Amino acid sequence: MDQIARTLSLPETPREFGFFIDGEWRHGRELAEQRSPAHGVPVTRVARCTTDDLNDAVAAARRAFEDRSWAGISGGERAGVLLRAAEILRRRRDEVAYWEVLENGKPIAQARAEIEGCIACFETAAGAARLLHGDSFNSLGDGLFGMVLREPIGVVGLITPWNFPFLILCERVPFILASGCTMVVKPSEVTSATTLILAEILTEVGLPKGVYNVVTGPGRSVGQAMAEHADIDMLSFTGSTGMGRSCVHAAADSNFKKLGLELGGKNPIIVFADSDLEDAADAAAFGISFNTGQCCVSSSRLIVEASVADEFERLLVEKMARIRIGDPLDEATQVGAITTEAQNRTILDYIAKGRDEGARLLTGGEVLEIGAGRFIAPTLFSGVRRDMAIARDEIFGPVLSSFRFETVDEAIAIANDTVYGLAASLWTKDLDKALVVTRRVSAGRFWVNTIMAGGPEMPLGGFKQSGWGREAGVYGVEEYTQIKSVHVEIGKRKHWIG
Numbered sequence: 001m002d003q004i005a006r007t008l009s010l011p012e013t014p015r016e017f018g019f020f021i022d023g024e025w026r027h028g029r030e031l032a033e034q035r036s037p038a039h040g041v042p043v044t045r046v047a048r049c050t051t052d053d054l055n056d057a058v059a060a061a062r063r064a065f066e067d068r069s070w071a072g073i074s075g076g077e078r079a080g081v082l083l084r085a086a087e088i089l090r091r092r093r094d095e096v097a098y099w100e101v102l103e104n105g106k107p108i109a110q111a112r113a114e115i116e117g118c119i120a121c122f123e124t125a126a127g128a129a130r131l132l133h134g135d136s137f138n139s140l141g142d143g144l145f146g147m148v149l150r151e152p153i154g155v156v157g158l159i160t161p162w163n164f165p166f167l168i169l170c171e172r173v174p175f176i177l178a179s180g181c182t183m184v185v186k187p188s189e190v191t192s193a194t195t196l197i198l199a200e201i202l203t204e205v206g207l208p209k210g211v212y213n214v215v216t217g218p219g220r221s222v223g224q225a226m227a228e229h230a231d232i233d234m235l236s237f238t239g240s241t242g243m244g245r246s247c248v249h250a251a252a253d254s255n256f257k258k259l260g261l262e263l264g265g266k267n268p269i270i271v272f273a274d275s276d277l278e279d280a281a282d283a284a285a286f287g288i289s290f291n292t293g294q295c296c297v298s299s300s301r302l303i304v305e306a307s308v309a310d311e312f313e314r315l316l317v318e319k320m321a322r323i324r325i326g327d328p329l330d331e332a333t334q335v336g337a338i339t340t341e342a343q344n345r346t347i348l349d350y351i352a353k354g355r356d357e358g359a360r361l362l363t364g365g366e367v368l369e370i371g372a373g374r375f376i377a378p379t380l381f382s383g384v385r386r387d388m389a390i391a392r393d394e395i396f397g398p399v400l401s402s403f404r405f406e407t408v409d410e411a412i413a414i415a416n417d418t419v420y421g422l423a424a425s426l427w428t429k430d431l432d433k434a435l436v437v438t439r440r441v442s443a444g445r446f447w448v449n450t451i452m453a454g455g456p457e458m459p460l461g462g463f464k465q466s467g468w469g470r471e472a473g474v475y476g477v478e479e480y481t482q483i484k485s486v487h488v489e490i491g492k493r494k495h496w497i498g
């Protein structure tokens with residue numbers, strides 16, 4: 001793999017992966033091939049698992065949970081495994097980044113930085129594993145003592161999407177492991193490679209068999225079966241709000257499994273006239289173009305104070321035109337390819353709708369012919385009305401819609417005019433204004449004079465239809481636990497029967 005890291009050429013033949021159950025690799029009877037979104041050549045083949053494979057994986061995770069080989073050891077021992085995984089990941093960083101690029105189309109430099117973030121997730125979760133604790137009530141009188149125990153919830157199903165296959169995985173897996181749970185993971189069929197590589201890493205560090213299992217295959221069959229599975233205690237799902245709703249129905253119709261949902265967003269970036277406009281324009285260009293806008297926290301609605309709106313849009317157009325788009329295996333590339341053909345069509349359809357509905361295209365809007373890949377220029381629409389499709393729907397592409405406001409209240413009203421509440425970015429030098437807007441805009445993650453900053457210490461998740469629950473940090477570990485109240489009587493019982 002060192003060789004690949006040096007030369008960054010495409011693989012001569014697609015790499016074939018098995019799937020992973022109970023510490024063993026299995027081979028699929030049917031394989032699905034993934035082509036590099038940027039180069040059009042086949043890069044990986046993964047198994048199309050069946051529901052029998054899923055049942056085997058859930059049974060293995062159940063056995064591993066019940067035998068206490070993971071839940072029964074100390075938080076310190078679990079932390080040791082997580083820290084060793086971080087070490088190996090550090091060693092294999094370039095390899096994991098390489099496969100992430102080949103399946104997803106994101107730039108190699110970005111992919112490496114994401115793997116650094118993943119290492120931090122394992123390290124953070126290791127600390128949280130040691131610190132996880134319950135509570136006690138010494139206030140129930142001399143005759144009674146109360147303890148609140150946190151117990152791992154059991155077998156977790158984890159369904160991850162294709163936009164950040166490894167980062168989203170690592171914002172969850174180490175925290176699930178820290179809690180003492182076992183799991184079955186179903187990555188998106190188009191980006192399964194790095195989830196399977198993690199199985200190699202966790203095996204090497206001595207994770208007991210059955211604790212981490214991976215089944216691959218299409219969401220509509222394997223994913224749906226996971227959501228319906230009666231022996232999965234909790235499902236963590238990241239993807240579209242529509243699929244999140246379908247998971248809620250499946251959970252209700254099966255065993256009322258607990259759900260963690262991280263869903264869509266239509267995130268505002270609010271720019272006040274008193275902000276550093278150069279900084280804010282750079283952030284807005286980054287916020288919509290990063291990961292080709294295929295990012296749940298993309299800032300896709302620009303809400304800019306009318307007095308500086310023309311100047312700000314000019315600055316932004318100039319910056320967007322200078323973004324380096326191209327071969328994701330090139331170190332200098334900032335924006336790569338669109339991951340799937342379906343997503344490419346969706347984005348181009350929204351660009352056409354924006355034009356048809358009368359929004360003004362200031363830059364982008366076109367397909368870029370770069371080799372055999374799928375590339376779309378970062379796009380800015382001005383004069384967007386709040387009822388237009390490009391104002392309301394999550395596009396999940398590099399398409400930014402611009403709105404103007406006159407007052408703080410109006411800025412807040414536009415920001416909140418969405419069914420989503422995942423993230424928001426706010427630009428002002430006025431502390432009062434910053435705090436007022438931060439309190440009144442509904443968003444699970446807020447950035448003031450910055451964008452997409454942070455680390456795995458901070459919880460992730462959404463308000464409104466952007467989801468349920470929180471991932472990462474101590475909150476993320478607690479999410480995978482359940483609480484048991486234990487009452488202990490002290491001394492002789494006062495008898496009921498006289």
Ligand code: NDP
Binds near residue numbers: 217223395
């Ligand atoms: P989906 O919500 O369909 O896919 C997300 C994940 O769910 C994938 O792993 C997918 O597997 C799986 N899945 C698909 N169908 C089911 C099902 N019936 N039950 C359980 N799991 C299922 O998103 P799409 O890939 O179709 O993208 C459509 C839109 O969703 C995007 O345009 C974007 O708006 C949004 N999205 C949001 C994401 C986020 O991070 N919030 C991530 C991805 C998409 P598989 O891919 O193998 O089919």
